[in-house]
Amino acid sequence: MTLRVYFSGEIHTDWRDEIIAACEGLDVAFSAPVTDHDASDDCGVAILGAEDSKFWHDHKGAKVNAIRTRRGIEDADVVVVRFGEKYRQWNAAFDAGVASALGKSLIVLQMPEHDHALKEVDAAALAVAREPVQVAQILRYVLTGALPG
Secondary structure, three states: OOEEEEEEEOOOOOHHHHHHHHOOOOOEEEEOOOOOHHHHHHHHHHHHOOOOOHHHHHHHHHHHHHHHHHHHHHHOOEEEEEOOOOOOOHHHHHHHHHHHHOOOEEEEEOOHHHOOOOHHHHHHOOEEEOOHHHHHHHHHHHHHOOOOO
16 A cells, blocks of 8 residues: 655755655655745746736745645645745645644654744644654654664
């Protein structure tokens, strides 16, 4: 049985690639939002036409991206949400809430300095990891029952 994992959140580091590499040999299918920042920001106007206002430019992009995000979360068994150190990922908090509301298993990946700010998100999660390898270890344990090491 393939475990379907959806990645959400921070797009400025290679945390997704780290988890995928650490899950080699496992029956896991990964999906994610578009991580090309410019493509993600501009998809709405590129497809539906230009906007004079930055608000409506972003609004169109957010809605088009939401189609992909909703499908990814709905199809997932596990949703992994990463909160990076430098950027505020408000969309990641929203995705965590959606995943929780849909009864999806939620793993949050964050640094300790974000614990207080993310306490409500963390309360909805089944695990809060600090490193990408810990997420991979959780997925390995879920699929095989094997502990790290």
